[in-house]
Amino acid sequence: MSDPVVAAKKDAGIRAANMVEDGMIVGLGTGSTVFFAMERLGERIKTEGLRILGVPTSNQTAMRAEEYGIPLTTLTLHPVLDLAIDGADQVDPKKQMIKGRGAAHLREKVVADAAKQFVVVIDSGKEVTGLDAAVPIEVLPFAYGSVAKKLRELGGEPVMREGVKKDGPVISDNGNYVVDCAFGAIADPAGLEAAINRIPGVLGNGIFAAMTAKTVVIVGGKR
Amino acid sequence: MSDPVVAAKKDAGIRAANMVEDGMIVGLGTGSTVFFAMERLGERIKTEGLRILGVPTSNQTAMRAEEYGIPLTTLTLHPVLDLAIDGADQVDPKKQMIKGRGAAHLREKVVADAAKQFVVVIDSGKEVTGLDAAVPIEVLPFAYGSVAKKLRELGGEPVMREGVKKDGPVISDNGNYVVDCAFGAIADPAGLEAAINRIPGVLGNGIFAAMTAKTVVIVGGKR
Amino acid sequence: MSDPVVAAKKDAGIRAANMVEDGMIVGLGTGSTVFFAMERLGERIKTEGLRILGVPTSNQTAMRAEEYGIPLTTLTLHPVLDLAIDGADQVDPKKQMIKGRGAAHLREKVVADAAKQFVVVIDSGKEVTGLDAAVPIEVLPFAYGSVAKKLRELGGEPVMREGVKKDGPVISDNGNYVVDCAFGAIADPAGLEAAINRIPGVLGNGIFAAMTAKTVVIVGGKR
Amino acid sequence: MSDPVVAAKKDAGIRAANMVEDGMIVGLGTGSTVFFAMERLGERIKTEGLRILGVPTSNQTAMRAEEYGIPLTTLTLHPVLDLAIDGADQVDPKKQMIKGRGAAHLREKVVADAAKQFVVVIDSGKEVTGLDAAVPIEVLPFAYGSVAKKLRELGGEPVMREGVKKDGPVISDNGNYVVDCAFGAIADPAGLEAAINRIPGVLGNGIFAAMTAKTVVIVGGKR
Known part of the structure; x- marks a missing residue:
């Protein structure tokens, strides 16, 4: 734990987990910082008897939740979440963000949108x-060609995300392609964000600019 | 062919097929009227030597195209289509439409959007x-609960489309749910259309109101 | 409840639910008879404080479990189930079965296979x-043509299951086609069962003949 | 091209492509050696007027086929292929193989099975x-836990294939998990091969031992 970046992630995760209150329905993002929060939630469940239900944003998070002993539920049963915890790839001073390095950003946006408070x-x-x-x-695989063309018309440079231990494109948990567009x-x-969403065949995008009002940003190691 | 509705559908389909020119890349919608157009295109390929490539909007259309001898391609190779032919469930005087009774409207909108001319x-x-x-x-299955809640906030009454020869929800060709929202x-x-698309977890919707400028409506049996 | 078939289904469901013991992990099949069992399990949870976890075999069953207050888990966390409850379309005297009218049989077979006891x-x-x-x-959609050919070579007559409120094929919860093969x-x-499974592209089939030893059949209205 | 491994792959690919005859329906595998074969097929189409139709085993191969000008078809229209060309990860003296490093082996086995001759x-x-x-x-994601348990009972050590530019598991083109089992x-x-296939929830496996009779192995740089 001497690595300062890891220490900062852990600090951020613990502080977010400590915001969770008994009885809450909690959205659980994906990635290393979120997993520190989930580890802490698991501890609180065991030591404090904290009663919460989690809604996971990825297969990976669901597996981790089960390891940490966090009971899970779904948006079908709980369409409103009290709080969602997630990471981000870039955050600006207005709390606008880019997410999606882990290809889980479609479900992450659904969960953040369903939450009363979004803790990053x-x-x-x-x-x-x-x-x-x-x-x-x-992107819907069927629409890759036409979406790429429209993204270029918006001034972007779309690049298909290629798999590393899989030939061809990375496939998301939802069965779709991921395009990284500079x-x-x-x-x-x-x-x-709105312009990209208007392209038919775009299923979700990693710009989170419409929910800044309910967003709290916790920067690990910084108060 | 004495049924006047079937006769009207066939008339519309044939007139659309006759608009197709040699060398065109043609979007192929889904449904009975479109299949009359495709049958006519197959005839023109055989008798006139018409050379076209089709982009199908559903598994069903792809199978029909193969039956009628229409060679297929993809939006990856041809991101711009010369013309798309499709049906609709309701069309108003401004050429705004509702589509999706057949659950193929996500790909149908991608194809219509990619086409220079949209023939309905x-x-x-x-x-x-x-x-x-x-x-x-x-709708992304994961997001059904929160999307339904947001649709109600927009004034709609969302109803999950239930399967008939399948227990539980109808699943689209893309693996998702279909919600019918009055x-x-x-x-x-x-x-x-725009408001529905802004809901995270909505992948496509059946209102086609953004492409009226390039739309031609052919009503079978009527000139 | 005066309909004798409905009464028999309810009787079977209740008797199965009464076999469930405190602390069990229970596989939950799909269909009307299973839902009577789930309704009874929900009652027992409320009135007796029965503590169980369910593993649902379909999206529909997961929704029903949430309605009845049955907490859910996954095979990832619980790869062995104590008991699974499910319906069937045909059962012979040796407890061999055909299932799959509801297109949920792939997951149903996984769950039955993971259970120590299979209650039908x-x-x-x-x-x-x-x-x-x-x-x-x-069937994997990609493989439909070659699988159909191999099924014919086995003496079958494969028919693609067509959607009713969806154009083209019925799509399973897993995103695949369903072929009904007489x-x-x-x-x-x-x-x-083994011969069908050997065909590449077959993902699951509705013959359940390999787990008769652990199967209990409950016929509603009959002792 | 001074790299001897690349040169060997290219040699193998070219020799396989030269086995293809006019009018053939050809299965197209996935991976670098196959792409050399496809490049050569593209040349033969241009220079000799070779008329073939290809059936691709992955999204990546479909994209490459379009680049090389190889027209594509499907198993629905052509359930029997004249010849399939594919790579392998290990081949033994009896022409038994392990495939699947690129996660495309389910469709690859379907295509190999549908072909009269399988050229590796x-x-x-x-x-x-x-x-x-x-x-x-x-593996069906739903069944990961129970399948892993059964694989251990067969003497294997299953390891979930983790994504590199995607959090959590690699997802196949078919939307499923890939487990590597030593x-x-x-x-x-x-x-x-047969024992693995009997596990409910296994959708395909990378052992190819049932089609050695129709298999030809071409080792690049070796005659």
Whole structure:
């Protein structure tokens, strides 16, 4: 735990987990910082008798929840979540974000949207003055060609995310492609988020600019 | 062929097929009227040597294309289509439409969007003065609960489409649920189309109000 | 409840639910008779404080479990089930079965296979002297053509199951096709089950002939 | 091209492509050696006017076929293929193989099975005296826990294949998990292939031991 980045992630995760109150329905994001939060939630369940139900955003998170002893539920039974905890790849001063390096951002946006409060846990390396990372976009495989063309018309440079231990494209947990689309510095994240969503065949995109009002950002190791 | 509705569908299909020119890339919708168009295209391929490539919107259409001898391609190779032919469930005087009774509307919208010209083939029973049918909406199964809640907040009454020869929900060719959401008379189809699309977990919706400029409506049996 | 078939289904469901003991992990099949069992399990949870966890075989069953207050888990966390309850379309005197009218038989076979005891709940209309129903077979869409050909070589007559409120094929909860394949009277169910499974592209089939030793059949209204 | 392994792959690919005759329906596997064969087929189409139709085993191969100008068809239209070309990860002296490093082996086995002749193209590094690689197994996500347990009972050590540019498991083109299961030296490949296939929830496995009679192995750089 001497690695300062790991320490910061763990700190952020623990602080988020400590915000959870008894009886809450909690959205559980995907990625290493979130797993620190989930580990802490598991401890609180055992030691404090904390009663919560989690809604996982990925197969990986569901498996981890089971390891940590966090009981799971679904949005069908609980369409409103009290709080969601998730990481991010870039966060700007207005709490606008880019997510999706782990290809779980479609379900992550659903869960964040369903939550009353969205708690984002990051280390300081994710803080930026302006968003400029390539935007991960989940695309219906059938529509890849026409979506790529429309993204170019929006000024982007779409690149199919290729698998490493799988020939051909990475496939999301939902069975779709992921396109990483660089736009350079993004002047208007909310506008770009909406413009990308208007393309038929786009199923979700990694810009989170429409839920800043309910977002709390916790930067690990920083108060 | 004495049934006047079938005769009207066939007339519409044949007239659409006759608009196709040699060398075109043609989007192929789903449903009985489109299949009349495809049957005619198959005839033209055999008798005139018409050279076209089709992009099918469903598994069913792909099978029919193979029967009629229409060679297929994909949007990956041809991201721009010259013309798309499809049916509709309701069409208003401004050429705004509701589609999706056959649960193929997500791919149908991708194909219509990719086409320079969108030819809609209907019988006169599909003409309405104002759209008021339930809107078919393709939904990520994970997000069903939260999407249904948001649709109610928009004034809709979402109903899961249930399978008939399958227990539980109808599953689309893309592996998702279909929700039929009644809104009564739809005053602003373009606004509602956009509002539904903004809900995370909505993958596509059956309102087609953003492409009226390039739409041609052919009503069978009527000139 | 005056309908004798419904009464028999309810009787079978209740008797199966009464076999469940505190602390069990229970596989939950799909269909109306199983739902009577689940309703009874929900009552026992409320009135007796019965503590169980269910593993659902379909999206529909998961929704029903949530309605009845049955907490759910997964095979990942519990790869061995104490007991599974499910229906059947035909059951012969040796407790060999055909299942799959509801297109959920792939997951149903996984769950039955994972269970120490398999409790089949039926009304007397499902009892036959010999299996002869068409066998529901889940098929990878890519492989439909070659699988159909191989099924014909085995003496079957494969028919694609067509959707009713969906154009084209019924799609299973797993995203695949369902082929109903008539073989006439099936002399050797275990042999046919194995032969069908050997065809590449077959993902599951509705003959259940390999788990008769652990199967208990409850016929509603009959002791 | 000075890399001897690349040169061997290219040699194997070209020799396989030269076996293809005018009018053939050709199965197209996935991977670098197959792509050399496809490049050569594209040349022959352009220079000789070779008329063939290809059936691709993956999204990646479909994209490559379009680049090389190889027209595609499906098993629905052509359930019997004249010849299939594919690579392998290990090939023993009896022409038994392990495939699936690229996670495309379910469709690859369907295509190989549908072909009259199966041409395997490898470099000499893939030749082994006995199969001992971990066996890639495509698994229904729902069934991961129970399938892993059954694989251990067969003497295997199942490891979920984890994504690299995707959090959590690799997802196949068919939407499923891939488990790599080491069995040490495999004494009876045909028996193990059948035993794995009997586990409910296994959708395909990477042992190819049932089609040696129609298999031709081409080792690049070796005559």
